[in-house]
Amino acid sequence: MIRRITLLLWCALASSAWADLKVATLHPVLTDLAQQVGGKHVEVIGLLKLGGDPHNFSPSSSDIRKMSTARLILASGKGMEPYLPKLPDSLTKEQKILDVGKTIPSLTISEESGLFVCCPHHSEGSLDPHWWHSVKNMQRATKIVSKAFAKVDPSNAATYAAQAKAYEKHLETLAKWARKEVAKISRDRRKLATAHAAYTYFCQDFGFQSMPVQGLTKEREPSSQYLADVITDLKDNSIKAVFPEAQANPKVLKEMVRGTGAKIGGKLFADYTGNAKTTTYEAMFRHNVTTIVKGLTK
Amino acid sequence: MRGFPLINGALILLALGLALAPLWQLTNAQTETPTTTSEVTEHTKVPTEVSVRYAHAPTKLTISHLGQDLWSATTANGINEGIELELPLPKEGIDLHVTATWPAGTPSTALEITLEPEALPEQSHVLWGDGSVDDILTFQWHE
Structure with missing residues (x-):
């Protein structure tokens, strides 16, 4: 032995x-x-x-x-x-x-990109570093x-x-699988409301518009004007679900979406620092796609 | 400072009412029923000619949208003639799920799908397959 x-x-x-x-x-x-x-x-x-x-x-x-x-x-x-x-x-x-x-x-935030529902006029020129999405x-x-x-x-x-x-x-x-999964959501309903702006690259690939509900980054607190605009946008765009990040506390998000008609979707991984189930890039990506499709189709 | 009890009461009620009005407006706004997604996403369907070109004839071809088969054809059953479909064409575009299979031994081959919607220019996309294809094609007319 x-x-x-x-x-x-x-x-x-x-x-x-x-x-x-x-x-x-x-x-x-x-x-x-x-x-x-x-x-x-x-x-x-x-x-x-x-x-x-x-x-x-x-x-x-x-x-x-x-x-x-x-x-x-x-x-x-x-x-x-x-x-x-x-x-x-x-x-x-x-x-x-x-x-x-x-x-x-x-990918930077700009009015021309058409990738954002709510923040071009607040954060023009900001960069999303999460290229792996x-x-x-x-x-x-x-x-x-x-x-x-x-x-x-x-x-x-x-x-x-x-x-x-x-x-x-x-x-x-993996990309082919994702395209077929996302095709279950009608293209005009592809609005991805998340806590922060971490999914711009994902949005560009799959025809989503991004809506970072709690501002661009965890480090920068959004202004009250920004929050008020987001609540209006959530209602105006009939957003079905808002997705929190795996590490964030969804309480603030819950409070924000109360009365807008949106529900809180499953947690997404932005920085791939997930749990035992998402130990590879592929597992993280599959988790995010499945969670988004489930949240926006059911 | 004793005044009339009725007038005093009315004044208190008026003050309370004024204080509660903005609060009522806020809570009322919160409970407002949002427009449902289906109302927003209703789109007029556009008559659209769908045609297929290929170097090697597929034995079976299926085109579906949002999980619903729009056209399923075989070589013996209309694959060459194409079809006219009623398609919802929002400005964000439409994703069509295309599957096709070729007879065994067919080399790597291309399949071109063309959509010609009423009053809009035609648009084509090509898929390559080795024996079969199973992929999504996005058609978009408005930027």
């Missing part, structure tokens, strides 16, 4: 020691993505654990220590990690930071990560490219 345990421990230690590349990630979406692309050749150190809030995360000294062995650090970018410009000061010259979101087209963006990120892995570990470049291609194909199947 002891020999078996020793063998298992040795195997576990050996597999991590033998990984060809060590990568640290600053967002759980990137942890999953790095594992999908890297497979057994990459050891992924996810600094933000499930349940953590990336909006309030900043690497501690122990996180910096964990990062010190990684050759590549993956960041989601688009302002999600405000500490990113200063992070190189804590790293060695050999360590590289890959801002995955940098090459993904950004578009499967197309995830496919693009897969290519970016695969190329970066190949650059720092050229000996496994072909494997990374093959694994990235397989994951992209898998994501295409």
Whole structure:
């Protein structure tokens, strides 16, 4: 028995020691993505654990220590990690930071985009950093990560490219499933009222208009004028359901929608910091699509 | 400061009424029944010609909308002629669920679906399939 345990421990230690590349990630979406692309050749150190809030995360000294062995650090970018410009000061010259979101087209709040029901005139120019809510963006990120892995570990470049291609194909199947699910909602009823503006990319892909009921971000309190406008918009647009975020307290939302005719829908995951059921990007995406379709069709 | 009890009472009632009026307005506004979604989303159906082009004839084709089959055709049963359907066409567009199957051994092939609604320009979309397709096509005329 002891020999078996020793063998298992040795195997576990050996597999991590033998990984060809060590990568640290600053967002759980990137942890999953790095594992999908890297497979057994990459050891992924996810600094933000499930349940953590990336909006309030900043690497501690122990996180910096964990990062010190990684050759590549993956960041989601688009302002999600405000500490990113200063992070190189804590790293060695050999360590590289890959801002995955940098090459993904950004969505900003503007009157012309037609993506918003209620906030262009309040928050013109604000940026949504949650690019992973578009499967197309995830496919693009897969290519970016695969190329970066190949650059720092050229000996496994072909494997990374093959694994990235397989994951992209898998994501295409996911997008197809989502298109069929969302098609159950008539296009003129596709108004997605959520607590904050975290689903703009999702809205663009599936023809929704976004309505961030409690303002753009958790950090910025909405003005009373904004709240009054939202209540009017909820009534005028006959919004069927308002969806809270998994980590937020839905009490405030409940209070806001009282008397508007809208109900409180299931909880959505904005930053993929879900529970045991949503440990992968795919599980999070499927959960969100199913919850939205259920909330707007029943 | 004793005054007339009747006048005093009336004045108190008037003051109370004035204070309660805005409160009543607020609560009344809260309980107002909102317009139901179905009322808002009623759309006039537009007569629309639906036609199909392909390099390899599918054995079966189905077009549905919101879970309802609009057209189910086979090679022996009208797939070439197309069909006229009454479609709701809101400015947000319409998602059509298209499924098609080809005989075994058919190479990767394309299927073009064209919609020609009354008084609107025609619009086409292409789907590619390896033996079968099962996907959503979005048609939108108003930006």
